[in-house]
Every structure is written in structure tokens, then in C-alpha cells.
Amino acid sequence: MTALRYDVLGIGNAIVDVIAKAEDDFLVKQGMNKGGMALIDEQRAQAIYDAMGPATESSGGSAANTIVGCASFGARTAFVGKVKDDELGGAFAHDIRAANVAFATAPASEGPSTARCYILVTPDGERTMNTYLGAAQDLHPNDIDADAVASSSIVYLEGYLWDPPKAKEAFLKAADIAHKAGRKVALTLSDSFCVGRYRDEFLKLIRDKTVDILFANESELLSLYETSDFDTAAKALQMESRLSVVTRSEKGCAVVQGDKIELVPAAKIDRLVDATGAGDLFAAGFLVGHARGKDNVTAAKLGAIAAAEVIQHVGARPAVSLKDLAGQAGLPI
Amino acid sequence: MTALRYDVLGIGNAIVDVIAKAEDDFLVKQGMNKGGMALIDEQRAQAIYDAMGPATESSGGSAANTIVGCASFGARTAFVGKVKDDELGGAFAHDIRAANVAFATAPASEGPSTARCYILVTPDGERTMNTYLGAAQDLHPNDIDADAVASSSIVYLEGYLWDPPKAKEAFLKAADIAHKAGRKVALTLSDSFCVGRYRDEFLKLIRDKTVDILFANESELLSLYETSDFDTAAKALQMESRLSVVTRSEKGCAVVQGDKIELVPAAKIDRLVDATGAGDLFAAGFLVGHARGKDNVTAAKLGAIAAAEVIQHVGARPAVSLKDLAGQAGLPI
Numbered sequence: 001m002t003a004l005r006y007d008v009l010g011i012g013n014a015i016v017d018v019i020a021k022a023e024d025d026f027l028v029k030q031g032m033n034k035g036g037m038a039l040i041d042e043q044r045a046q047a048i049y050d051a052m053g054p055a056t057e058s059s060g061g062s063a064a065n066t067i068v069g070c071a072s073f074g075a076r077t078a079f080v081g082k083v084k085d086d087e088l089g090g091a092f093a094h095d096i097r098a099a100n101v102a103f104a105t106a107p108a109s110e111g112p113s114t115a116r117c118y119i120l121v122t123p124d125g126e127r128t129m130n131t132y133l134g135a136a137q138d139l140h141p142n143d144i145d146a147d148a149v150a151s152s153s154i155v156y157l158e159g160y161l162w163d164p165p166k167a168k169e170a171f172l173k174a175a176d177i178a179h180k181a182g183r184k185v186a187l188t189l190s191d192s193f194c195v196g197r198y199r200d201e202f203l204k205l206i207r208d209k210t211v212d213i214l215f216a217n218e219s220e221l222l223s224l225y226e227t228s229d230f231d232t233a234a235k236a237l238q239m240e241s242r243l244s245v246v247t248r249s250e251k252g253c254a255v256v257q258g259d260k261i262e263l264v265p266a267a268k269i270d271r272l273v274d275a276t277g278a279g280d281l282f283a284a285g286f287l288v289g290h291a292r293g294k295d296n297v298t299a300a301k302l303g304a305i306a307a308a309e310v311i312q313h314v315g316a317r318p319a320v321s322l323k324d325l326a327g328q329a330g331l332p333i
Numbered sequence: 334m335t336a337l338r339y340d341v342l343g344i345g346n347a348i349v350d351v352i353a354k355a356e357d358d359f360l361v362k363q364g365m366n367k368g369g370m371a372l373i374d375e376q377r378a379q380a381i382y383d384a385m386g387p388a389t390e391s392s393g394g395s396a397a398n399t400i401v402g403c404a405s406f407g408a409r410t411a412f413v414g415k416v417k418d419d420e421l422g423g424a425f426a427h428d429i430r431a432a433n434v435a436f437a438t439a440p441a442s443e444g445p446s447t448a449r450c451y452i453l454v455t456p457d458g459e460r461t462m463n464t465y466l467g468a469a470q471d472l473h474p475n476d477i478d479a480d481a482v483a484s485s486s487i488v489y490l491e492g493y494l495w496d497p498p499k500a501k502e503a504f505l506k507a508a509d510i511a512h513k514a515g516r517k518v519a520l521t522l523s524d525s526f527c528v529g530r531y532r533d534e535f536l537k538l539i540r541d542k543t544v545d546i547l548f549a550n551e552s553e554l555l556s557l558y559e560t561s562d563f564d565t566a567a568k569a570l571q572m573e574s575r576l577s578v579v580t581r582s583e584k585g586c587a588v589v590q591g592d593k594i595e596l597v598p599a600a601k602i603d604r605l606v607d608a609t610g611a612g613d614l615f616a617a618g619f620l621v622g623h624a625r626g627k628d629n630v631t632a633a634k635l636g637a638i639a640a641a642e643v644i645q646h647v648g649a650r651p652a653v654s655l656k657d658l659a660g661q662a663g664l665p666i
Contacts, residue, residue: 094383
């Protein structure tokens with residue numbers, strides 16, 4: 001067995017977030033689906049950018065945020081994702097490496113620019129996302145470093161990878177390498193619309209045991225099983241016999257494993273500032289807990305701590321050490 | 334007389350801020366002068382960026398921050414500054430226009446990239462700046478739109494403009510146009526090291542009446558008169574017979590006009606998060622008050638409101654409407 005080098009290796013769309021405040025009116029005028037993620041082309045990206053207010057740029061990407069969260073807990077981490085060798089691509093690479101994440105994916109030297117997600121944060125702290133995939137489209141199976149994958153305790157993949165054409169091949173290649181090396185594969189369903197686009201494929205991944213650990217929020221789970229009733233969806237999930245974690249915002253989460261459903265409350269917050277990254281950071285805490293052999297409830301508590309931190313400030317990556325927060329909560333990593 | 338189109342037109346270095354948290358140790362190791370602004374070349378910029386933590390990018394530049402602050406008070410504003418037509422240059426232009434500032438300076442199509450300021454924010458909220466001037470070096474007298482300057486109540490200039498070789502010519506051209514049109518010229522001394530570099534030239538600008546309104550903080554004023562005693566410096570300043578405002582952080586400010594010195598306290602804050610932009614935003618409030626015919630104490634109070642807002646969050650531009658804050662404080666603009 002390959003020696004363990006990483007607790008968690010993530011594969012995802014490498015994206016720079018362009019974040020601005022907006023009123024609800026703006027979303028309506030722009031025809032945006034509040035709280036969701038829409039894929040946009042370059043022309044629409046320009047139109048949204050022209051219309052939106054002053055913005056800040058910071059590195060994002062769902063799985064990338066999760067991996068940075070894992071690193072903030074002190075875990076050994078790596079990330080695979082495609083940027084272009086442009087200014088924003090350089091910023092993405094800098095930020096993830098500066099967070100102590102190994103990042104060795106070669107940037108594209110031609111083709112579309114580094115992916116951007118235009119995020120509108122409304123006064124209630126909700127975030128509405130518009131993603132121009134750009135260079136992230138070009139993630140290719142050749143970008144998967146077999147040795148790095150085989151030496152990672154968990155390989156974590158985002159459902160959004162189903163959007164770029166070649167990325168799903170990279171995803172499947174990585175999952176295969178991981179399983180052959182006796183490692184685990186985790187998947188987040190990413191977004192209810194993403195589930196709508198790829199429902200059958202995601203169910204197949206779960207049922208053919210490509211996925212060992214599944215992350216979903218409530219609306220993604222409902223979309224997966226095409227129901228509006230949470231209990232119906234939860235029962236369907238139990239039948240899959242996978243370790244699953246369903247996050248329910250301020251209601252906390254449910255860890256589902258076979259017959260057992262364990263409920264873990266959300267961590268207390270003072271004020272919801274920006275919900276961006278909540279699910280990503282929850283996954284970070286759970287993955288680190290799981291990789292380090294903690295029980296599911298403890299892993300979920302670590303997830304709750306990380307999610308609570310990230311929603312109390314603007315931006316999708318932790319502003320303080322999650323390792324310190326976990327220690328202060330009596331859950332040392 | 335040309336009709337009034339703008340309350341304040343600013344000319345300054347067009348800079349994108351790259352902001353990261355850092356411990357005091359980092360500043361020591363990097364040989365940085367805490368709280369100051371150092372000019373750096375491209376190689377040093379790369380070395381600092383490689384060493385610093387995960388960062389966010391947001392539009393900055395001293396005079397640009399001031400002008401955005403003026404716009405947030407509801408004033409009519411314009412900005413002149415040079416970016417390149419690269420990704421960060423596009424972000425600078427977007428952000429300042431999205432803040433309702435007229436920005437028509439043509440971007441450079443070749444030469445160095447858009448200017449960046451690497452800002453390290455230490456746990457005490459102090460910010461230490463390292464500026465790579467890049468394309469801002471190439472601001473040229475031809476970039477001054479004579480009609481825009483002549484139709485602005487106040488032309489505001491930053492001392493930092495003395496660093497790029499041609500920018501000071503642009504500065505002097507604008508001051509000349511403004512005075513011929515019966516407008517006022519304001520200058521901020523920018524930074525005590527900047528004063529150290531150009532002391533004689535700044536004194537000449539004051540004494541030959543190129544400057545009508547002078548902004549300085551305590552250390553800049555001490556540097557201007559090469560003294561360590563505030564009262565000595567304040568007396569020297571009174572002799573200049575210019576309207577001057579000296580900011581003294583949490584001690585508030587002193588408005589000096591002839592024999593009269595008026596002290597205005599700082600506005601109360603809950604917590605100092607990031608001092609970046611404090612002086613810039615103070616100037617914004619004072620300039621708007623002055624342009625709209627308020628007395629000096631009222632103008633200084635507006636400055637204090639704006640400075641207090643900007644230091645309670647990360648970033649150098651207001652996060653909420655300064656017009657609303659002024660209204661709530663009983664000082665409607």
C-alpha cells in the first residue's frame with residue numbers, strides 16, 4: 001500500500017470568486033435564482049459584471065474551499081483543478097498554496113481565462129452564484145496524479161465536476177485509483193440544479209459504490225430523489241447503504257449510515273453575514289474528522305464548527321485557524 | 334466659468350490592493366516598516382507575494398479610495414489614474430465606475446501591469462503597505478481632461494503622485510487648470526516617507542499657493558517640518574496660511590486656518606479591524622463637506638464618520654452608504 005501523504009485530496013473547479021453586495025431587486029432584474037448556482041457563458045459573465053456593484057476577488061471553488069478548510073484544521077491536503085496562466089489563475093494558485101495545500105495541476109497556457117464565480121450577497125446573507133467555467137472546463141484525466149491520489153486517505157470530489165466535459169473522466173479515474181489503493185471516495189452533490197442535470201449519473205455513482213461518503217444539503221437530497229418530503233428522501237438515502245451527511249442549515253445535520261440516523265445541531269453564531277462556503281466548510285470538518293478516525297458525530301461537530309466560522313464573515317474560506325477553534329471546542333485535531 | 338459637473342475630482346495612482354493577514358514576525362522577517370508604505374519593484378513584489386498568506390484583491394489607491402468615499406456621500410465625482418488593460422486593471426475600472434465615479438482615463442495597452450499594493454494587516458489592525466507602481470507610473474499630462482478639471486469644485490491630489498516620473502506634471506497641469514477656473518486644489522501628504530522623499534517640493538507647493546487645502550496625519554506633519562514636536566509643527570503649519578487638516582488617529586483631528594485651530598474628536602468605533610483607508614476616507618468626508626459649503630468643523634465631523642466606518646472592516650472603501658451614516662448622525666449631505 002502506498003504510504004499516506006495526504007488526509008484529503010480534492011478535485012474540483014478552480015474558481016476565483018468575484019463577490020459584491022446586491023439587493024434582492026438586482027437578482028430579480030437579472031433573472032437570477034436566489035441561493036442557487038447558474039452556469040453562464042462569457043458574454044453573460046460580462047453583462048453581470050457590468051451591472052454589479054464594486055467587488056472583491058478571492059479564491060473560491062467548492063472543493064477548493066473544502067480542502068483549504070481541511071488544511072486550516074491542520075490536515076495534510078492536496079488539490080487538483082485547472083486555471084489559466086493569467087492574473088486570476090496566479091492568484092488562485094498563490095492562495096491555495098499559501099493555505100498549505102499541495103497544488104501541482106499545470107495551468108492552461110491557452111484557451112479561456114481562469115474560471116470566475118460572480119457572487120451576489122443579499123442583505124439576508126444569502127449568496128447567489130453565477131459561474132463562468134473558463135479554463136476549469138479543461139481539466140483532463142492526465143491532470144490526475146495517480147500517486148498523489150493513491151496516497152490520500154480520502155479523495156473528495158464535487159458534483160460540479162460533471163459540468164465540464166472531460167472533468168468527469170478525471171473524477172472517475174481518480175475514484176478508481178483511490179479504491180484500488182484501499183482509499184475512500186467522497187462526493188458532494190454541490191447544488192440542487194446540478195443534481196437536476198445529472199441525477200441518474202449521481203445515483204449510479206452511489207449505487208455502484210464509486211462513492212463511499214456522500215454530502216448533500218436538504219434541497220439537493222430532495223432533488224436527488226425527486227420528492228418534496230424530507231422523510232421520504234431520508235428513507236431512500238438509507239436504502240443506499242452509504243455513509244451520508246445531510247446538512248440542513250441552522251437545523252444542523254443528519255448523519256445517515258444504514259439504519260442509524262444521528263442528528264447533530266448547528267454551531268451557534270452571532271450573525272449570518274455571508275452564507276458562501278457553508279456547505280464546503282462543513283464537508284471540510286467532517287472529512288478531517290473521518291480521515292483522522294473520529295466517530296461520525298464528532299466529525300459532524302467539526303463540520304458544524306467550520307461552517308459557523310465561514311458564514312460569519314464575507315468570503316468562502318476560513319479567516320481564523322479551524323484547528324484552534326476545534327481545540328477551543330474540546331475537539332482537538 | 335465652466336458649469337460645475339463634479340464636487341470632487343481626484344488624481345492618483347490606480348492600484349489594486351492585495352490584502353492578507355500577517356503576524357508582526359512576518360513584517361520583521363521581510364524587513365518591512367510597520368504602518369508605512371514602501372515602493373517595491375516587480376521582483377520584490379513577487380517575493381512578497383510568494384511569502385504572504387492567502388489574499389483578497391480589491392480596488393484601492395489612496396485618492397481613488399477618497400473619491401469612492403465622496404461618491405458614497407452622494408457627491409458627484411471623477412477619478413483620473415492609469416491602469417493597464419489587464420484583468421486587475423479591468424477590476425479597478427469596474428469597481429470605481431460601479432461606485433458611481435466617472436473614470437475615463439485610457440488604460441495602457443503595453444508596458445508594466447496594473448499597480449498592486451501588497452497590504453499586510455497585523456492582529457492590531459495596523460496595515461503595512463508595499464506598492465508596485467506598474468502601469469500607474471505612466472500617468473501623463475495628456476491624461477488630464479481640462480474640461481473635467483475646470484468643472485470640478487475641488488481637485489484632490491495625492492502626494493504619492495510624486496513617485497511616478499510624469500505624474501507630477503499631470504498634477505501641476507491639473508492644479509493650474511483648476512485655479513484658472515476658480516476652483517480649489519487639495520493635497521494629501523500621503524505618507525511620512527513620501528514627505529521625506531519630496532519635502533522641499535511639497536513645501537514649495539504649499540508656499541506658492543498651488544495647494545489650497547492640505548491633509549496630513551501627525552507623522553507626515555512632523556516629517557514635513559523635520560521636528561518630533563507636534564506643537565512646533567502645528568505652529569509652522571499656521572504660518573503657511575493654508576486651510577489644513579491634521580488627523581491624529583483616535584485623538585481626532587485639528588483644523589488649522591490662520592490663527593484658528595479647531596479640534597474635532599474621532600467618531601466612536603466598536604473595534605479596529607483594519608486601518609487601511611482611514612486617512613483616505615477622512616479626506617472624503619472633509620472634501621464633500623467643504624465642496625457643499627459646510628463649515629470646517631462639520632466637514633471634519635463628516636471625515637470622522639467616514640474614517641470610523643472604514644476601519645471597522647477589512648478593505649479601504651466604505652461597505653455601507655456614507656450618505657446614510659451622515660444623515661443618521663444629523664449631518665445630512
